[in-house]
Amino acid sequence: MEALLCRKLGDPTVSVEDENSPIIISKNHPIPQLDSPTSVRVRIKATSLNFANYLQILGKYQEKPHLPFIPGSDFSGIVDSVGSNVTNFRVGDPVCSFAALGSYAQYLVVDQTQLFRVPEGCDLVAAGALAVAFGTSHVGLVHRAQLKSGQVLLVLGAAGGVGLAAVQIGKACGAIVIAVARGAEKVQLLKSMGVDHVVDLGNENVTESVKEFLKVKRLKGIDVLYDPVEASS
CATH class of the missing domain: 3.90.180.10 (Medium-chain alcohol dehydrogenases, catalytic domain)
Known part of the structure; x- marks a missing residue:
């Protein structure tokens, strides 16, 4: 072979x-x-x-x-x-x-x-x-974080393979999903997947944008933060 x-x-x-x-x-x-x-x-x-x-x-x-x-x-x-x-x-x-x-x-x-x-x-x-990206996010969100319907999920690096999987799993769990990505094309992709709020790193402040969304929706805060990027310390 x-x-x-x-x-x-x-x-x-x-x-x-x-x-x-x-x-x-x-x-x-x-x-x-x-x-x-x-x-x-x-x-x-x-x-x-x-x-x-x-x-x-x-x-x-x-x-x-x-x-x-x-x-x-x-x-x-x-x-x-x-x-x-x-x-x-x-x-x-x-x-x-x-x-x-x-x-x-x-x-x-x-x-x-x-x-x-x-x-x-x-x-x-x-x-x-399918297996690696979705398996990684499923273990993280369902088994470890025990994400539940109605909770607020914030996904960083949401336009990557693991991030996109996390967004879809979050929606399937009934969570309110906030996604962070960079660039108009990625933002549109995430919106097309039903994400509740997308933050464009290219022209928005993540903290301010998320706080404003939570305020408008009368939500208390973020229940689960998912970071598949893991920036170097």
């Missing part, structure tokens, strides 16, 4: 045609085999690039895999093969998930407990970018 292989740590933006590139395209990489009775092999349809993948190739991520390794985390695809004890999936099922490594390849093996079935009508390419 073909796979994107990280052979050494370095700048992943260097072209693979450059001899100094840390990554190469392996044309004859071994196809992974089922490694347990509950494992599932997926033929990858789509995968996405996350900041964590970039950091892994640079060698600056908290988890440092042994070289060489296949980067890549979230993915979607079609079930290609199943273990003898797999009960949740069959060959041909559309699925998506994320893995610590390995999605930048044509095939990936995971346990059935790690997979999600892609609903009928959902685009597989879109599903390939």
